[in-house]
């Protein structure tokens with residue numbers, strides 16, 4: 001948590017470049033495992049955003065909003081196929097040059113872009129990230145109403161992260177400037193009218209900090225609810241309503257052409273999610289972004305124990321405990337085991353070995369199979385070979401001696417005393 005707060009401060013929404021070195025590696029100088037995490041990055045950088053609407057196919061005119069009604073406006077062409085005049089979605093996540101901004105732009109109100117029609121901008125991160133903030137820099141006025149959504153995994157439902165609206169109650173049926181009480185639902189998306197003014201006409205920012213105002217943020221390590229809240233594989237911005245001066249009601253095309261959405265940068269600050277068990281994410285052979293898991297963990301997000309490391313349940317690493325996965329103890333007689341919750345409750349060790357070799361058996365391959373005994377000298381498990389006719393049971397004692405029926409003798413109960 002400390003780390004997230006520091007990252008937030010170091011990486012406030014004004015910072016164009018937001019790079020922090022990776023935390024210490026996954027083991028200390030003595031080789032003891034410790035929590036580690038990938039560096040803080042802008043996860044959106046150079047990732048293509050899908051926009052459900054973009055201007056310029058076919059080429060169309062738009063006019064720059066001056067903020068005054070009835071003033072001659074300067075107009076330009078948006079042409080999706082012209083490298084100098086396009087405003088494609090790639091411009092949302094390219095290098096954000098303050099002096100020479102590039103921006104994505106929608107069609108205008110003349111083409112029907114206004115409530116209740118909406119536009120979605122969807123960013124697929126390709127992997128789970130722990131998100132610290134989502135920041136948008138608008139090239140036009142900020143919208144009157146828009147929502148940031150996220151998904152915790154591909155295929156999961158979209159859940160709202162934050163509503164921004166000058167009409168929270170009317171548009172989203174959310175209380176304006178609501179807040180979360182201690183003990184309340186910490187995964188509730190709030191609504192605010194703080195960033196919904198018509199001004200500034202260009203360059204306005206909106207930054208959503210995932211943990212701000214959430215009471216358990218100070219106990220993040222022990223809050224599964226917030227750990228889930230900051231987890232996202234995809235981010236979506238839904239633009240619902242444009243800000244206007246009210247002059248659009250006159251239906252003057254020039255006026256309608258001056259209302260459209262335009263965003264110069266979408267940044268998503270966070271870390272590749274590895275649950276404290278990796279210090280970097282890499283591309284696997286399939287080209288997919290995955291954690292480079294340590295601490296005997298496995299999975300895209302280091303979210304399970306590696307095979308044979310099932311002695312205790314998987315856990316995420318915390319500041320004071322790496323919670324590394326521990327190997328099963330099979331006395332060298334097996335390389336396969338599973339986590340046995342009952343065994344773990346009873347003994348503190350949940351690794352249950354499978355397919356014990358050399359006639360051994362037991363959760364740790366620690367004893368001989370039934371009807372076998374341990375040879376004293378070499379410690380091997382040998383079959384009892386008790387006579388099925390002469391012995392009371394096929395199980396011999398630890399010297400290989402079988403229990404004989406009355407009138408039978410011999411180590412294996414194979415000597416039948418002749419009747420007198």
Ligand SMILES: *[C@@H]1O[C@H](CO)[C@@H](O)[C@H](O)[C@H]1NC(C)=O
Nearest residue numbers: 044045046047048093094095
């Ligand atoms: C952006 O992504 C493209 C591939 O999609 C890659 O070729 C290019 O090197 C990337 N640019 C940066 C600056 O990472």
Ligand SMILES: *[C@@H]1O[C@H](CO)[C@@H](O)[C@H](O)[C@H]1NC(C)=O
Nearest residue numbers: 052118119120149158236238
């Ligand atoms: C836009 O996003 C919203 C919220 O996830 C969804 O309900 C809607 O179907 C999306 N619209 C389009 C055109 O993808």
Ligand SMILES: [Ca+2]
Nearest residue numbers: 091102103264
């Ligand atoms: Ca840009």
